[in-house]
Amino acid sequence: MGDLPIERLSPYTPPFTYTGVDYFGPYDIVVGRRREKRWGVLFTCLTVCAVHLDIATSLSTDSYLCVLKSFVARHGCSRRMLSDNGTNFRGASRVLKDEIERISPALIERQYPELEFTFIPPGSPHMGGSWERMVRSTKSILSEILPPSGLREEVLRAALADVESVLNSRPLTYVPLETSESEALTPNHFLIGHSSGLLDDIVIIVDDSAKRNCWTRGVVVDVHRSKDGQVRSAVVRTADEIITRPAVKLAKLDIKVGNTLNGSS
Incomplete structure (x- = not known):
């Protein structure tokens, strides 16, 4: 060869x-x-x-x-x-x-x-x-x-x-498993600076039934808007499942999104 x-x-x-x-x-x-x-x-x-x-x-x-x-x-x-x-x-x-x-x-x-x-x-x-x-x-x-x-x-x-x-958005390198926030290098990193075409928000899910001092994080993968253009609910991916919650139950974290989040804290 x-x-x-x-x-x-x-x-x-x-x-x-x-x-x-x-x-x-x-x-x-x-x-x-x-x-x-x-x-x-x-x-x-x-x-x-x-x-x-x-x-x-x-x-x-x-x-x-x-x-x-x-x-x-x-x-x-x-x-x-x-x-x-x-x-x-x-x-x-x-x-x-x-x-x-x-x-x-x-x-x-x-x-x-x-x-x-x-x-x-x-x-x-x-x-x-x-x-x-x-x-x-x-x-x-x-x-x-x-x-x-x-x-x-x-x-x-x-x-x-x-x-x-x-x-x-396909991986070009070995996908690391050491950390839940790591992601593989993709062609999109060279084209748009990150792996996906969407910069999803990271949010804290407000759950009244959750255990005390348990703050579940998730990544917004889709939003539902009303006729006035406001976001009323969102689809959120957590470490265990994909759920839909109203906007009033989601607290957006003011951080830069650079990696895909797969964990919770």
């Missing part, structure tokens, strides 16, 4: 500096009375293993360029982008090269970092294992959450966002 490529071991570089990209699908969606096909597009950071998911309306180069523009707008321009030998990928490489050549060199240096397209050899899917494995995970999750029929594009887009959140 050869050494890992430089794209897999590049410290001190932003996420998606080195990116793998692939298509999966198609998925049949309902548009009015007709049916159309949509393809999922997966971008994988080869260094921190983060993913970005989007939808392509076709396998054409123009459609891929639109998806690529959306990706760059959100995550910045990659230094190198790896993919298989699909005609849409090669077409995008040629089109972008022609467009960049029309821009003055000074403008390129200031606003358009060099984007290099690299293609793995034909018949060697193992060389794209980093993104092929993420495609497999994405398709596996989608098979569980998508409706069996009548799929609409907005539902597919929302489902891809959910899958992206799940994959970016």
Whole structure:
């Protein structure tokens, strides 16, 4: 087995500096009375293993360029982008090269970092294992959450966002067991600074039936708001169970939430 490529071991570089990209699908969606096909597009950071998911309306180069523009707008321009030998990928490489050549060199240096397209050899899917494995995970999750029929594009887009959140919150390192407040390193730590997209509050649960001097802590995982927008109750995860309590029975702790809480005191 050869050494890992430089794209897999590049410290001190932003996420998606080195990116793998692939298509999966198609998925049949309902548009009015007709049916159309949509393809999922997966971008994988080869260094921190983060993913970005989007939808392509076709396998054409123009459609891929639109998806690529959306990706760059959100995550910045990659230094190198790896993919298989699909005609849409090669077409995008040629089109972008022609467009960049029309821009003055000074403008390129200031606003358009060099984007290099690299293609793995034909018949060697193992060389794209980093993104092929993420495609497999994405398709596996989608098979569980998508409706069996009548799929609409907005539902597919929302489902891809959910899958992206799940994959970016997966642990990249061994999960420690020494302390209940420890958590594993995840791709989200590099993207948003913490493991989950939600900064849940830590609260003390006011329970009249609890033992004296027993203050149960929990993490708010969801809230229920009334019509005026105020939080009236919340779903709280404690060390033993998930419970729902009214807001008046929850005392929010004024501390910074940096780790997932699994204990009580």
